[in-house]
Amino acid sequence: MxxxxxxxxxxxxxxxxxxxxxxxxxxxxxxxxxxxxxxxxxxxxxxxxxxxxxxxxxxxxxxxxxxxxxxxxxxxxxxxxxxxxxxxxxxxxxxxxxxxxxxxxxxxxxxxxxxxxxxxxSIDEGTDVDSFPSADKFQTLCHVCGCKGTKKCSQCRKLHYCCKAHQVIDWKAGHKKLCQCAENGSTDEPGANYSAxxxxxxxxxxxxDEHVSEADCNNSKSEEECLQEFEQMKMLAETEEVEDSFATADLEQSAAAETEDDKQFQKFKRRIDPEPMxxxxxxxxxxxxxxxxxxxxxxxxxxxxxxxxxxxxxxxxxxxxxxxxxxxxxxxxxxxxxxxxxxxxxxxxxxxxxxxxxxxxxxxxxxxx
Ligand SMILES: [Zn+2]
Ligand SMILES: [Zn+2]
Ligand SMILES: [Zn+2]
Ligand SMILES: [Zn+2]
Incomplete structure (x- = not known):
């Protein structure tokens, strides 16, 4: 290709x-x-x-x-x-x-x-934000994570949670105190003043858009590059076979892999260098x-x-x-x-x-x- x-x-x-x-x-x-x-x-x-x-x-x-x-x-x-x-x-x-x-x-x-x-x-100029759709108009959401909340605080019955774990987190983070107020009909939205x-x-x-030079724009190796590498690896393997030393072969192989990894990392760095953020x-x-x-x-x-x-x-x-x-x-x-x-x-x-x-x-x- x-x-x-x-x-x-x-x-x-x-x-x-x-x-x-x-x-x-x-x-x-x-x-x-x-x-x-x-x-x-x-x-x-x-x-x-x-x-x-x-x-x-x-x-x-x-x-x-x-x-x-x-x-x-x-x-x-x-x-x-x-x-x-x-x-x-x-x-x-x-x-x-x-x-x-x-x-x-x-x-x-x-x-x-x-x-x-x-x-x-923008939402200024008297835009009525409540007129917009939001998921909580359709179903109850977890007070902690914003995902579907099917469980209710059994005391105040006002807050919903997706799971026991998030209810516990919220309880410790402040709902323990606020739950009482909510139960007593306080108009303050429970949990409004803290975050879990x-x-x-x-x-x-x-x-x-990213701006790159034409030479850099292909992210993968060219066919020729791959072929060259393959030939080099093959030669390396053949030499090792002659030497009949597994230890050396292993070392050579891991050295080659490290070099390959370093090349990839350098390529990565080069590509993101112009826009490091x-x-x-x-x-x-x-x-x-x-x-x-x-x-x-x-x-x-x-x-x-x-x-x-x-x-x-x-x-x-x-x-x-x-x-x-x-x-x-x-x-x-x-x-x-x-x-x-x-x-x-x-x-x-x-x-x-x-x-x-x-x-x-x-x-x-x-x-x-
Ligand atoms: Zn949750
Ligand atoms: Zn599909
Ligand atoms: Zn996990
Ligand atoms: Zn509660």
Whole structure:
């Protein structure tokens, strides 16, 4: 296969620190980091089993969402990918994706929830925010994480939770005191003055096109490069066979692998150097920019969508995002080299449902990087 030319620029995502957070609500179709999810389909939203960490079974919390409609199709007029992660940092380990969950939601222009008119640019000038749709008008949401809340505080019967774990967190964080007031008919919204503090800080995610030179635009190796490398490896292997020394062969091989890894890391650095603050690279149908030569996803690693269609690469989350997540308050370190999101090639139509997609986590091989 010949080296592909740039079909279109990669879109880079950056953190915007000064956004009016009310503009990140569902009706504005935001891309954002942290806070509670701004659901696209407002019913049914995700909760319970959907968001269970596959390691510890606690509910994952919202990490980010990317608004990524596909033009040319009616049923993907609105389309958002949601990423959730377990907040128990001890569930995070090298090359393992089981503490993440990814979902896709999409809606046609004419749908049950939103006006077909574009949202206002801002919400001042007497805009009635309550007239906008929000998920809590359709169903109860967890007071802590913003996901579907099917359990009620049995005392005040005012607050809802997605699970026992979040109710306990909220109780300790302040509901213990406020629950009484709520029970006695206080008009103060319970919990209005505190935050359970387990969510990531909320930011808007804005995108712009990446500018790259033509030479850099092909992310994968050329056929010629691959062939050369292959020949070199073969020669190396043959020499080793003659020498008949397993130990040397092993050493040579691991040295070659380290060099290969370093090359990949240098390539990664070169590519992000012009825009070092990028937290996201969006390139549906393209190739991820790997941070290491090890543990790259291959076709075999990426399972098909539940509809049977293959999944393709859609975007990757960069390690720079970790700098914004104040993960220090977690016991251990939530960490990644890059998180690659693969979604259904057909973007099959789930109606109002959220469909699970796939995440591949690649870590830096050398902790010094
Ligand atoms: Zn977990
Ligand atoms: Zn919750
Ligand atoms: Zn209560
Ligand atoms: Zn599908």
């Amino acid at each position: 010949a080296a592909a030319m740039c079909r279109h620029p990669v879109k880079l995502g950056f953190i915007e620190e000064d956004t009016d957070l009310s503009l990140l609500k569902s009706q504005f179709f935001p891309s954002k980091i942290g806070g509670k999810p701004s659901w696209l389909s407002l019913e049914p939203v995700l909760g319970g089993e959907d968001l269970k960490c596959q390691k510890c079974s606690d509910p994952c919390i919202f990490l980010m969402q990317v608004y990524a409609p596909l033009a040319m199709r009616d049923d993907t007029f609105h389309r958002t990918i949601f990423v959730f992660v377990c907040s128990n940092a001890s569930c995070s380990s090298q090359g393992d994706n089981s503490n993440f969950r990814v979902f896709r939601s999409q809606l046609p222009l004419i749908n049950n929830f939103y006006s077909k008119d574009p949202p206002p640019e 503090g387990i969510l990531f800080k909320e930011f808007e995610l804005v995108t712009e 990028q937290v996201l690279r969006y390139d549906r149908g393209g190739e991820p920019l790997w941070v290491s030569a090890f543990h790259k996803a291959t076709k075999e690693n990426v399972p098909n969508c539940s509809c049977g269609a293959a999944r393709i690469f859609e975007f990757q989350v960069m390690p720079q995002l970790l700098n914004y997540l104040n993960v220090d308050h977690l016991d251990a370190s939530l960490d990644w080299g890059t998180l690659c999101i693969y979604t259904c090639q057909e973007s099959c139509n789930p109606g109002n449902l959220y469909l699970e997609e796939f995440l591949w986590k690649q870590d830096f091989q050398n902790p010094g990087h």
